[in-house]
Amino acid sequence: MKTATLVRVAVQSILKNKLRAFLTMLGIVIGVGAVIIMVGVGYGAQSSIEKQISGLGTNMVMITPGESRQGGVSMGSGSFNRLRIGDYDKLKREAYLVSGVSPVISTWTQAIGGQGNWRTSVNGVSTDYQAIRDLNFAYGTWFTENDVRAMRKVTVLGATVAKNLYPDTDPVGEQIQLRNVPFTIIGVLQSKGQVMGMDFDDVVLMPYTTARSRLSGWSRLNFIVASTFSPSDIPAAQDEIRLIMREAHDIGQFEEDDFTIRNQDELASAAQSATQIMTMLLAAIASISLLVGGIGIMNIMLVSVTERTREIGIRMAIGARGSDVLTQFLIESVVMSVMGGLIGLAIGIFGGMIIGWVTGWNTATPPQAIVLAVGFSAAIGIFFGWYPARQAAALNPIQALRYE
Amino acid sequence: MTESSVIRIENVTKDYYMGRNVVHALRGIDLHVERGEMIAIMGASGSGKSTLMNMLGCLDVPTSGDYYLDGVHVNDLSDNELAELRNRKLGFVFQGFNLLARTTALENVELPLLYDRSGRQRDTRALATAALEMVGLGDRLDHQPSELSGGQQQRVAIARALVSEPTVVLADEPTGNLDSHTSVEIMALFQELNRQGITILLVTHERDIARYARREVEVRDGRIIRDEVVRDRHQAAEDLSDIPDPDADDAPAAAEGAS
Ligand SMILES: Nc1ncnc2c1ncn2[C@@H]1O[C@H](COP(=O)(O)OP(=O)(O)O)[C@@H](O)[C@H]1O
Numbered sequence: 001m002k003t004a005t006l007v008r009v010a011v012q013s014i015l016k017n018k019l020r021a022f023l024t025m026l027g028i029v030i031g032v033g034a035v036i037i038m039v040g041v042g043y044g045a046q047s048s049i050e051k052q053i054s055g056l057g058t059n060m061v062m063i064t065p066g067e068s069r070q071g072g073v074s075m076g077s078g079s080f081n082r083l084r085i086g087d088y089d090k091l092k093r094e095a096y097l098v099s100g101v102s103p104v105i106s107t108w109t110q111a112i113g114g115q116g117n118w119r120t121s122v123n124g125v126s127t128d129y130q131a132i133r134d135l136n137f138a139y140g141t142w143f144t145e146n147d148v149r150a151m152r153k154v155t156v157l158g159a160t161v162a163k164n165l166y167p168d169t170d171p172v173g174e175q176i177q178l179r180n181v182p183f184t185i186i187g188v189l190q191s192k193g194q195v196m197g198m199d200f201d202d203v204v205l206m207p208y209t210t211a212r213s214r215l216s217g218w219s220r221l222n223f224i225v226a227s228t229f230s231p232s233d234i235p236a237a238q239d240e241i242r243l244i245m246r247e248a249h250d251i252g253q254f255e256e257d258d259f260t261i262r263n264q265d266e267l268a269s270a271a272q273s274a275t276q277i278m279t280m281l282l283a284a285i286a287s288i289s290l291l292v293g294g295i296g297i298m299n300i301m302l303v304s305v306t307e308r309t310r311e312i313g314i315r316m317a318i319g320a321r322g323s324d325v326l327t328q329f330l331i332e333s334v335v336m337s338v339m340g341g342l343i344g345l346a347i348g349i350f351g352g353m354i355i356g357w358v359t360g361w362n363t364a365t366p367p368q369a370i371v372l373a374v375g376f377s378a379a380i381g382i383f384f385g386w387y388p389a390r391q392a393a394a395l396n397p398i399q400a401l402r403y404e
Numbered sequence: 405m406t407e408s409s410v411i412r413i414e415n416v417t418k419d420y421y422m423g424r425n426v427v428h429a430l431r432g433i434d435l436h437v438e439r440g441e442m443i444a445i446m447g448a449s450g451s452g453k454s455t456l457m458n459m460l461g462c463l464d465v466p467t468s469g470d471y472y473l474d475g476v477h478v479n480d481l482s483d484n485e486l487a488e489l490r491n492r493k494l495g496f497v498f499q500g501f502n503l504l505a506r507t508t509a510l511e512n513v514e515l516p517l518l519y520d521r522s523g524r525q526r527d528t529r530a531l532a533t534a535a536l537e538m539v540g541l542g543d544r545l546d547h548q549p550s551e552l553s554g555g556q557q558q559r560v561a562i563a564r565a566l567v568s569e570p571t572v573v574l575a576d577e578p579t580g581n582l583d584s585h586t587s588v589e590i591m592a593l594f595q596e597l598n599r600q601g602i603t604i605l606l607v608t609h610e611r612d613i614a615r616y617a618r619r620e621v622e623v624r625d626g627r628i629i630r631d632e633v634v635r636d637r638h639q640a641a642e643d644l645s646d647i648p649d650p651d652a653d654d655a656p657a658a659a660e661g662a663s
């Protein structure tokens with residue numbers, strides 16, 4: 001039989017049992033749909049993280065306490081934290097390749113003012129922080145070196161804090177209570193958006209000197225951020241920072257660093273490898289339903305071969321070869337699984353679009369995923385259709401004709 | 405009996421092994437069939453008629469003995485070559501019609517042509533239509549088996565057997581599921597086809613049916629015990645008027661087609 005005829009015959013016999021064919025396909029539909037959604041979401045999450053990390057600042061280098069670990073980004077793990085203001089001072093004084101450097105002292109507190117109260121993160125930083133993080137202002141201005149030296153109780157609100165406490169107004173000049181200490185608002189930041197699920201707008205900034213004396217009271221820094229003059233300076237700057245830090249911490253020649261220096265690319269790739277692992281995990285779980293779908297196809301094809309034993313006998317009697325029968329049943333299972341795969345693909349793309357619309361991610365389905373989904377479902381059709389088709393082809397025509 | 409016989413079987417036996425038991429279904433059969441013959445194979449149930457037909461139809465191979473179909477030594481052929489022989493040289497008509505369910509008459513008749521690997525590019529639709537017209541069903545092309553009477557279904561089956569212009573048409577109890585009037589109609593059709601030169605072998609255990617053939621072969625216990633020319637040959641077309649037609653030709657099917 002010609003292939004076109006075989007495909008037509010297969011489609012015809014699938015259409016003779018529409019409901020069953022649909023239920024059989026459902027497994028593949030769900031499997032492919034789930035995989036496509038997972039891959040699309042992972043892809044979207046990745047590209048949005050990429051975009052946001054590049055928006056975090058310019059030529060940024062981050063020094064975190066604790067030795068470097070593979071995979072995760074450690075931010076402020078307390079046990080090894082030996083970052084001190086002294087480290088910051090030394091970097092400020094000695095690092096030539098660094099255009100700006102700022103300590104970050106971070107704590108959570110209740111902010112009271114304007115419309116009520118709001119629990120937020122308070123970060124004590126230096127004046128360099130604005131340039132490092134590329135902060136822009138909606139209202140007011142940044143604090144000055146004088147404010148730092150005098151430990152003035154001035155504060156700059158992140159967009160989220162301002163939106164919640166002072167909606168649609170300019171709060172510059174207002175008082176805000178942080179841990180029962182009144183601060184004067186001198187500025188409000190423009191929105192930076194979310195990175196890795198963290199809201200970088202849900203923050204209150206102030207001079208690190210003020211934060212240390214008024215709020216946190218301890219001498220440890222959560223981390224230090226620095227920036228270089230140009231992207232090409234970053235590797236050299238990282239080396240320079242490392243030497244200075246090792247000296248500051250009095251680390252011997254054969255001892256490990258007790259801090260970690262990462263640049264923006266490294267931060268991005270750490271976050272990306274985390275999402276990549278997550279995506280693969282989700283896709284792996286989703287592909288289990290593909291396997292289940294394949295088993296469903298095999299089951300129905302076996303039933304179908306038994307039910308159609310007489311049909312097989314008739315076809316053989318009028319000249320069908322074993323290979324014709326094999327191909328017929330194989331094409332039937334492939335057509336079913338590919339149709340299921342295409343429906344699943346449509347659902348997956350559509351589902352990904354909805355998720356993208358809800359989360360604001362760019363959940364574009366990569367074209368490889370489409371090819372893969374169709375190819376994979378065809379492979380499942382062949383793999384799980386093979387055994388039933390072999391059973392059909394191996395039938396003895398006389399016995400098949402006698403089958404009741 | 406010459407070398408040009410369409411069918412030539414010599415000392416053919418067929419044994420079936422059922423566990424430790426052996427059933428000798430055929431115990432040494434010799435049969436020569438010439439072009440244009442119409443032979444009725446008679447015999448009691450279990451005498452080996454179907455086994456013989458399956459062998460002649462290349463659905464089964466003999467345990468011993470030789471089978472030549474159109475000069476080809478069938479014993480030597482592979483499964484694929486047997487399939488091709490069934491497709492090109494043989495037409496089957498079964499007792500239970502064996503049409504594909506939920507498939508139109510036209511598609512059923514077209515089927516053998518679709519399995520034809522000879523590479524002959526042919527208009528399968530036109531050939532199938534012509535075959536259905538030949539059996540008088542030119543107006544039922546798009547009917548499915550469930551929408552046809554038993555007689556009509558058997559006509560479709562005959563059209564399917566004819567469409568590939570086979571050397572021999574083999575019919576195993578073609579009237580077994582039909583009432584007597586319809587049976588005679590079918591026999592009239594076979595006689596008409598035979599008159600046009602088609603070689604026909606049919607199995608029946610009814611003497612009334614056998615007398616429409618030209619030659620009668622009787623099988624008992626796997627052996628041919630009688631092989632003679634039919635002396636009082638009837639013309640089915642003439643007999644039809646004598647047999648009451650219980651109901652119209654489009655009565656419901658006497659038996660189900662293939663499911
Ligand atoms: N596939 C088979 N396996 C075992 N025995 C069989 C098989 N087919 C036929 N037989 C036996 O062979 C004998 C002849 O059967 P069959 O040719 O069908 O007779 P008929 O068609 O004349 O009624 C019977 O005894 C039957 O039981």
Ligand SMILES: [Mg+2]
Nearest residue numbers: 450453454455
């Ligand atoms: Mg029989």
